Amino acid sequence: MATTTYIPPFETRTRVVIEPERTDAPPRRHVARRRPAGRPAAVACVGSAEPSLHGSRLTRRGRVVVGLAWLLLIVAGALAFVRPWDGGAPAGAAATTTTVEVRGGDTLWELATDVAPSADPRETVAAIIQLNGLSSAGDIRPGDLIQVPSGL
Numbered sequence: 001m002a003t004t005t006y007i008p009p010f011e012t013r014t015r016v017v018i019e020p021e022r023t024d025a026p027p028r029r030h031v032a033r034r035r036p037a038g039r040p041a042a043v044a045c046v047g048s049a050e051p052s053l054h055g056s057r058l059t060r061r062g063r064v065v066v067g068l069a070w071l072l073l074i075v076a077g078a079l080a081f082v083r084p085w086d087g088g089a090p091a092g093a094a095a096t097t098t099t100v101e102v103r104g105g106d107t108l109w110e111l112a113t114d115v116a117p118s119a120d121p122r123e124t125v126a127a128i129i130q131l132n133g134l135s136s137a138g139d140i141r142p143g144d145l146i147q148v149p150s151g152l
Contacts, residue, residue, distance in 0.1 A: 097148060097150060098149075099145050099146070100145070101144070102141065102142055108129070109125060111146075112125045112148075115148045116149070125137060128147070131147045131149065
């Protein structure tokens with residue numbers, strides 16, 4: 001007579017195994033092997049390196065790459081605070097401003113050319129917008145008092 005072993009379908013592979021019954025062999029018993037007492041001790045190799053934090057060592061090229069990465073991060077952090085690209089006034093000079101009342105029909109372009117005739121009107125208009133916190137040039141109304149840069 002044969003023995004049929006059925007493995008349930010919830011496993012990833014379902015299979016049915018049919019094994020012939022052996023009449024001449026005694027039934028198999030599971031015999032546990034004895035394990036040695038204690039745990040085996042680790043033996044250091046002759047050429048092994050000292051263990052590091054992560055279990056590996058950096059080569060010379062790896063140390064150079066890591067050093068350059070740190071240097072790049074430090075320079076980027078320093079530039080975030082210094083911001084040489086601002087192009088603003090020098091550190092000691094304060095920008096002087098003048099208050100002007102807007103009359104009917106005035107535009108920021110006309111005010112910019114009146115305040116600084118030799119400067120680029122686009123830069124002066126941008127400075128006026130920034131000084132007064134305007135969102136666009138159409139935000140001014142007759143009677144408004146606005147700040148205009150006078151040191152351009």
